Amino acid sequence: MRYGEASVTVVDPRSYMTYQPFLPEAAAGSISPRHVVVPLRQVLPGAEVLTGRVTSIDQDRKVAVVAPIVGTPYEVPFDYLIVALGAVSRTFPIPGLAENGIGMKGVEEAIGLRNHVLEQLDKAESTNDADTRRKALTFVFVGGGFAGAETIGEIEDLARDAATYYPSIKREDMRFVLVDAADKILPEVGPALGKWGLKHLQERGIEVYLDTSLESCVDGRVVLKNGLEVDSNTLVWTAGVKPHPVLKEYGLPLGPKGHVDTAATLQVQGTDYIWAAGDNAQIPDLAARAAGAENAWCPPSAQHALRQAKLLGDNVVAELRGFPQRQYRHKNKGAVAGLGLHKGVAMINVLGRSLKFKGRLAWYMHRGYHGLAVPTWNRKIRVFMDWTLGVFLKREVVSLGAMESPRDEFYEAAAPVTAAARAQHDQSVREAEATREKEQARGAVGLPPAEDGRDERGREEHSREAARAS
Numbered sequence: 001m002r003y004g005e006a007s008v009t010v011v012d013p014r015s016y017m018t019y020q021p022f023l024p025e026a027a028a029g030s031i032s033p034r035h036v037v038v039p040l041r042q043v044l045p046g047a048e049v050l051t052g053r054v055t056s057i058d059q060d061r062k063v064a065v066v067a068p069i070v071g072t073p074y075e076v077p078f079d080y081l082i083v084a085l086g087a088v089s090r091t092f093p094i095p096g097l098a099e100n101g102i103g104m105k106g107v108e109e110a111i112g113l114r115n116h117v118l119e120q121l122d123k124a125e126s127t128n129d130a131d132t133r134r135k136a137l138t139f140v141f142v143g144g145g146f147a148g149a150e151t152i153g154e155i156e157d158l159a160r161d162a163a164t165y166y167p168s169i170k171r172e173d174m175r176f177v178l179v180d181a182a183d184k185i186l187p188e189v190g191p192a193l194g195k196w197g198l199k200h201l202q203e204r205g206i207e208v209y210l211d212t213s214l215e216s217c218v219d220g221r222v223v224l225k226n227g228l229e230v231d232s233n234t235l236v237w238t239a240g241v242k243p244h245p246v247l248k249e250y251g252l253p254l255g256p257k258g259h260v261d262t263a264a265t266l267q268v269q270g271t272d273y274i275w276a277a278g279d280n281a282q283i284p285d286l287a288a289r290a291a292g293a294e295n296a297w298c299p300p301s302a303q304h305a306l307r308q309a310k311l312l313g314d315n316v317v318a319e320l321r322g323f324p325q326r327q328y329r330h331k332n333k334g335a336v337a338g339l340g341l342h343k344g345v346a347m348i349n350v351l352g353r354s355l356k357f358k359g360r361l362a363w364y365m366h367r368g369y370h371g372l373a374v375p376t377w378n379r380k381i382r383v384f385m386d387w388t389l390g391v392f393l394k395r396e397v398v399s400l401g402a403m404e405s406p407r408d409e410f411y412e413a414a415a416p417v418t419a420a421a422r423a424q425h426d427q428s429v430r431e432a433e434a435t436r437e438k439e440q441a442r443g444a445v446g447l448p449p450a451e452d453g454r455d456e457r458g459r460e461e462h463s464r465e466a467a468r469a470s
Contacts, residue, residue, distance in 0.1 A: 006320065008047040009076060011054050011066055015040055018107050019374045021302055022383070024147070024338070027110040028154035029396050035382040037107050038375045050076070057081070057250045059271075080273050080316060083252070083260055084309075087241035087279035087300055096218035101237040104147050111400075113236060117155055118162060118399035120233055124173075125166045135231045137174045140222050142214050143238035144180030146188055146337050149197060151238060152178050153339035156204060162397040176206040177222075177230060181213040181239070186345065188301075188335045189356075193345040196358050200339060213239075241300060243280045255282035255297075264327035266312045275316065277308035286329045303333065306373065336366040 022036040040049045052068035063075040089103040102116065103109050120136040127133055139159070141152040156176050163169045178185070178201065185201075185208065186194040202208055212226035214235075222230040243258040253261040253269045259282035261269045266283065268274040277283070279300040288296035298304045307330055315325040334348040334355075344363035348355045357365060371383055 009050060010040060010044060010047050011050045011052055013053050015049060015051050021370045023104050023110040024150040024154040026107060027114045028158040029114060030390055031383055031386045033107050033111050035379055035386060038379055043376055055249060059251060083276040083280060084278045085244040085280045088244055089237060090240040090242040094214055095216040100217050101235050104151055104238050115399045116234060117159055118397060121162055121166055121169060125168055135220050135233050138230060138232035139234040140177045140230055140232045141236045142179045144178055144185030147238035149186050150338055151236060152176060152206060156206060157340040161395050165397060178206055178208045179212060179214060179224060180210055183210050186337060189337060189345050189347045193347060193356055193358060197339060197345050241279060247280060265315055265325040266308060266328060275312050277312045278305040283328060286327060287331060336369050338363055338366040
């Protein structure tokens with residue numbers, strides 16, 4: 001498309017895109033968190049980027065209502081609309097989950113998890129209480145897909161390396177628990193590699209409980225439906241994703257699970273000016289259907305999202321120029337997963353054959369694929385530099401949890417008396433004044449001070465004064 005042929009407006013609540021396959025490594029400190037995000041204004045210099053949320057769409061008038069991060073909502077007109085909101089964590093009404101769970105969908109959560117894990121080691125090192133120590137050193141992960149298996153593998157590595165700096169903490173003092181409702185983990189790489197991944201995690205001392213799910217997690221007590229109860233301060237939730245709930249407000253046709261219903265051309269069903277792609281779209285899997293799988297849909301994965309984005313761009317240009325659009329048809333290239341430093345699984349489809357790899361070679365394949373897939377050369381180079389430095393330098397194990405409240409120290413210096421302390425002080429002053437006024441009133445009419453209004457010294461002084469008066 002020639003420059004100036006069309007104008008593009010991007011609306012997103014964040015001014016950056018997150019490359020989610022790198023979140024486990026960002027949480028473990030293998031990659032700088034800044035390097036797993038791509039600034040939208042930098043990668044899309046020709047587009048207008050609005051930081052806000054599209055709250056509704058008026059298809060008749062072709063306008064989208066945008067709620068900015070500050071100010072009142074406003075309308076943005078469009079000729080063509082692309083819906084690519086991604087997905088959010090799929091949760092259930094489990095007691096304590098919303099209050100205590102940690103997700104892994106954004107870089108903020110990855111940083112928060114890293115800080116939280118290191119803070120638990122700090123707590124365990126600084127206490128003699130066995131119960132507090134046990135809760136701090138127990139880490140529970142729910143979900144055995146890519147996100148869950150990769151995250152627990154990376155975090156176990158992080159905790160093991162960090163423990164060497166804590167004299168009273170050994171690896172065997174820490175407990176890692178992985179829970180999944182299915183009867184296997186890593187279904188994306190097939191049964192054989194899934195079994196190898198399960199065995200590998202268990203050999204590292206990670207407890208894996210399958211065919212069960214989380215029942216509650218209240219007051220540091222994690223309860224599974226199989227009856228197991230675990231005391232833990234840490235619950236990481238990676239049990240699947242779901243389309244963004246705001247899609248219900250757009251007036252678009254949705255599938256049974258809430259995805260935007262699209263044709264194979266990525267156009268939304270019943271429209272010729274709206275497209276959808278990625279995790280929020282229900283797109284026919286033509287390759288699987290040709291192989292006999294009826295009603296097959298493309299699974300939510302980075303591999304599909306990247307390919308769909310390229311085709312979507314081509315189809316929008318084709319529509320602008322009056323050319324026919326192409327259908328999305330893919331060949332599964334395979335899948336790769338890292339399970340910590342030098343550990344991984346990989347399944348590569350080549351010439352009709354499925355090649356399986358595990359261990360260090362699979363880990364190199366995992367890093368190579370995602371290192372080249374992350375958008376922009378700027379980020380590719382920075383990620384590979386992080387990995388290269390990691391070969392020669394030790395892993396950073398410092399917690400930056402205080403960054404979540406950067407003004408606390410300054411506020412303490414500038415306002416040493418907190419609101420609660422000031423309120424308590426003011427209340428004490430008011431009570432003392434009320435007591436004095438009451439005593440003065442009793443004295444004015446010749447009554448002795450009330451017994452409940454003075455201390456022992458006050459009673460002695462009153463007795464002496466009474467004796468002198470007599």
